[in-house]
Amino acid sequence: MDDVRSPLPVGHATADARSTAWQVVHGQGSVAARSADGGVAEAVLRDDEDAVRVEVRASRPLPARTAAALVTELFSEPAFRRARPVLLALPAAHHEVVTEVRRRLVEVDAHVAGATCLLSGRMG
Numbered sequence: 001m002d003d004v005r006s007p008l009p010v011g012h013a014t015a016d017a018r019s020t021a022w023q024v025v026h027g028q029g030s031v032a033a034r035s036a037d038g039g040v041a042e043a044v045l046r047d048d049e050d051a052v053r054v055e056v057r058a059s060r061p062l063p064a065r066t067a068a069a070l071v072t073e074l075f076s077e078p079a080f081r082r083a084r085p086v087l088l089a090l091p092a093a094h095h096e097v098v099t100e101v102r103r104r105l106v107e108v109d110a111h112v113a114g115a116t117c118l119l120s121g122r123m124g
Helices: 064-074 096-104
Strands: 010-014 019-027 030-035 039-049 054-057 087-091 106-112 116-123
Touching: 019 064, 030 064, 039 064, 064 096, 087 096, 087 106, 096 106
Parallel strands: 054 087
Antiparallel strands: 010 019, 019 030, 030 039, 039 054, 087 116, 106 116
16 A cells, blocks of 8 residues: 555553554555554545445454544545545444444444445535
């Protein structure tokens, strides 16, 4: 992935109080979060004529601050213009990412199909 912006360090405390550092990296049409211990999440953006389409893949659920940083970077893409339709597919178990996305959209519909959550809405 070609990095367009500098990595953004994000940290969180785990249940046993060790800190796991995450870096959020903005690439060409994608945003990735990587942890020092091998965790990874990636949001891939496709800007179609009728909607912005995003697929999120992750090795495990993200901490709240990392999810917020990932979604903030993703939604900084120019494709996310006011009133633009947005369609997302992401792991249903990743509640923090779902919550962050829902905060940014209006008229949100959510459907769970197996392990996948499908969100549709539009930019407010």
